[in-house]
Amino acid sequence: MELGRRDRSLDPHRTKRYVTISAMPALARPVHSKDLRLGAEAGCQRTYSHYKNFIISNATKTGQGTCPPDPRQLFLRSIAICHKIWYLYPIMKIKTFLFYSCFLSYFSLLLYLLFFSGYRQSVEGEIAYNLVPFRTIGAYFRSFDGFTLTDPFIGNIVAFLPFGFFLPILWRMVDSVYKAVLWAFFLSLSVEGSQFLFRVGAFDVDDLLLNTLGGGLGFGLFWIVRKTWLIFKAKW
Template identity: 45%
Template sequence: MVLFVLYVLLLIYFLFFSEGYGRIAEEERIYRYNLKPFVEIRRFWMYREQVGLSAFFMNIFGNVIGFIPLGFILPVISRRWRSGFLIVLSGFSLSLCVETIQLVTRVGCFDVDDLILNTAGAAAGYVLFAVCNYLRRRHYGEKI
């Protein structure tokens, strides 16, 4: 539970307060959004050399990696969350909340690609949990 709280606090910091992750100056805040799927993913892929490896990695993989703990930790702390569907739904819902807050507060950008990548991260976290749980049960001889 402590790990989950720390994860949420770090997520809030990186998504809303960290200057190094796409936040813009107070006087430059405008509504920015992308509603077309895969536009930003494709743009970062096509211009990966121009934007730099760090920006490419943070945009594409950072969105996935940032939500892996959600998909892994929730089923660990509660048996009620041991459903892949619930994890994917919670990843999508949390991501939608984050993107909406970013749009309304004009901190960052509402991006449908982030919804896709964040949801994929939560799903990947659940798959990682399921594999680890399967191996744990198999190792200790529990019924699967």
């Protein structure tokens, strides 16, 4: 039965503002499962609009008429409000808050390690620089005795890997590996220049290369995680 059609067996003066029992099955049709799997915006917005349009067109206006509001109408109104509040706004805000909190925590730790750690204090006042590409990297591999997270080669890559991962999540304009590499390059250049200016480290072009590589790998990790999630969601 179409929405809004009135049951003529009832009092016509009382059915102008009320949802009848015969109209309820049209609203009770289930929302397609594909809409529910879409996540936050599209599916939930359609579900909310479905209930909202029905309620606006058929609901009883409180205070008008001689009968109290239909309990079914109040129940459907509650469902619509729950869809709006639970699925749209808080989840998006919570996700954004968590991502920004993680990024700020990472960036604060990065600044501490690069400028205020015990090692930086031990080399404070020294002036050193290297403008020859791959000189430091070559010296590292000539004396190589195993990888560790604190050695210059792995440490410089790992330090900027989260930066490349968070960039496309927080700023949608970073939608390619080239942009992520460019941002990582400028951040690394700023760090190396600041370390040399404040004499808490050496300006090393190899550090610049490794940091930029770390940003690019971080974006690649984001792309892999995103593709895996989309495949999983499509199968689910």
